[in-house]
Amino acid sequence: MNVLKTTWLAALLMLFTSLAQAADLTIEITRGNDRATPIAVVPFADGDDLPQDIAQIVSDDLQRSGYFEPLERGAMFARPASSEKVRYGDWRALDVRYLVAGRISREGEEISIRYELMDVTGEHRLLGETVTASRQELRDAAHYLSDQIFEEITDIRGAFSTRIAYVTSSGIGDDTHYALHVADADGRNSQQILASDEPIMSPAWSPDGGKLAYVSFETERPAIYIQEVASGRRVRATAFEGLNSAPAWSPDGRRLAMALSKDGQPEIYVMDIASRDIQRVTRNPSIDTEPAWSPDGRSLLFTSDRSGGPQIYRLDLASGEEQRLTFTGNYNARARFAPDGETIFLIHRGNGGFQLARQDLESGRLVVLSDMGQVESPSVAPNGTMVIFATQQGGNGVLGGVSADGRASFRLPAAQGDVREPAWSPFLN
Template sequence: MKRLNLWAAALLLMLGASMAHAELTIEITKGSDQAIPIAIVPMAGGEALPEKVSRIIGNDLERSGRFEPLPRESLISTPSSSEDVYYQDWQQLGSDYLVVGRVENQNGQYRIQYELLNVNGEDRMLGEVVTSSPEELRDSAHYISNQIFESITGIRGAFLTNIAYVRANGVGDNIKYTLNIADADGHNNQVILTSDEPILSPAWSPDGKKLAYVSFETGRSAIYVQNIATGQRVRLTSFEGINGAPAWSPDGRKLAMSLSKEGQPEIYVMDLASRDITRLTHSEAIDTEPDWAPNGDSLIFTSDRSGNPQIYRYNLSAEQAQRITFTGSYNSRGRFSPYGDTIFMVTRDEQGFHIARQNLETDRMTILTESNWDESPSVAPNGTMVIFATQEGNRGVLGLVSADGSASFRLPSPEGDVRSPAWSPFLN
């Protein structure tokens, strides 16, 4: 029964799917009390643009959970350069930082000039001119958000990244599945694979150019790798039984996975150049959901060898696995932070399934989400946010939560059930 419970949860993770070209839209569900107040003045000349650069920057910073942009109706003036700023006005408004700028159309190209100002210090922290084509306006705005975020926090911004996810549309025997990629804010959705059968567990290559995933298009599970730009795909495994949970090594040369070709699901590693497969775990339990440590010296995985699903760490040099989660009776789907000092996971308590984090030095676990049916966490490449799948009524949606749990968001889709999110690495 315990194993059935584990695989019931695993199947729910698998059955997340996607269809259509509809974009995700972000909704705030909880704001941080420690968010930094920042005023983002609409850029002069920017309101006539097809993409509102200032609005995108404000949404990015708010979505990080670290900033609280002042409402536009609260702005007491609309300066377009630091020379026009009266700092005392913004100090009285309670803003710690101020972003001003202007956009000019120069022969079909946009010249975006922006400045970041420290209100209390009354100085200019950052200033830059960005040239953009009309098609690149959103990316240019995300780039500016990255620069502002890093200048204030010292942490690299992750607004110019992508997410992959699966959407399912339809009912009964008429369900269509798609594998989608989109900007980190849910815009610019692209369908890169359509299938009549489930698509599961997308995983980004470290260079952001490929996705590994599981597909049932042949009638049983198989692991594929697809080039995002060209659409070219290769089937890596299609053994009898389970072929699941692909995870790239940090150098991109290997793929960890869960296979049951020798009986119980175990953790294997494939060398992608030679296609040689090495079995790592040897137990009578279900071993699945591997994830590599950032330095490549170990993997974590989910196993029920202790009687309930828990997370174990496999040391590649010692060739040994050690249990690392002990809080609660159910912990699964562990994912490393980019720094290797923390893991994020699904944990269960009396209210349901939540996203949690555990410090690997202190073993302290903290529950981050308040929803009750959360799954499939994936960590932003700068470690500040976690995207996950959850339920909203009777349909699957994506959620975002800050790494400290102080802020959370929803990314509902206008149609279909959405599951299995995966956050890309840095793409620039």
């Protein structure tokens, strides 16, 4: 990475990076999962004067996952602060399977959060831990609690302490403004990391979560940039003639797959980031774009219209063999692997318009998961439980999400403007 470091365009960034907090996104649950596990997250004792409601953040996280249905606070007739105070029979009567309780204490600037997770049916404690945080770290601490609780019950690693990148636009025609933001996975703590009067597209996280690759038209030509999220320093990675689009990091973080049209029509290329060497990996007189790496780094998914319309193909990088994967419908595009490598998520055009679909690679069976307006740009949570995407609501672009099984869904509307192209970060802790 030394090559990169010497060429960071730090000065340029000063022009674009804004310290201002953009309006956060707020969660709206659009479909609950009728098989979700009932859980009660009791408001934490002695936490009323904190700037964040820890129990509410945990409850919202668990609900958004689609795995849990939190009990409303109004229905709680007891608010135990610890496992010793829990009368399990009361919670069983409310059909609650699991219970979370906690207490806040303070030592100077440091806030301690003591929390416990109880199995109501088995009448025993599953988890107990004390977490310390500053006032500014309270949301992070709450998401950490959500991760622990989620993993203890589901055996799946929680992805609540992750982040999302997304693009916003406002205005129309020549008076359009674009920005790239990073926010917590629940849409809060948003921070603008780039602003431009020219389009910004296709943000993609490096596997270590430290950098974003994206396409910016700021020179009035598309180019791929790589930006450090924390420092804002960045470098232009490509500026070939024609399209420079759809960057995708290899799982080892050393290579970027991308679509370039410098040789005529859009083809897939793989760039070695350190040396900037590029290698063309598709050869077809049609559109080849939207590459995505398999979790093992051995193959790429991509969209090609070589059959007449866009369909998903898989390229084995060692052999160069290409295999068409999608056969349902006449529009399947922008596929992404699930972390297990056995399932892909993609945009499918069917009777309901453009929707998120899941296809099992073994059986080839395609299932539509979303029922929102014009779904695009799917991005899979690092634990594979959720897919976030862009959709339309009331004429505005908003982010939406659906559980990988399609049972639960939510929206993340912004206060104003269009929001699109969400990219879910890898695990950050």
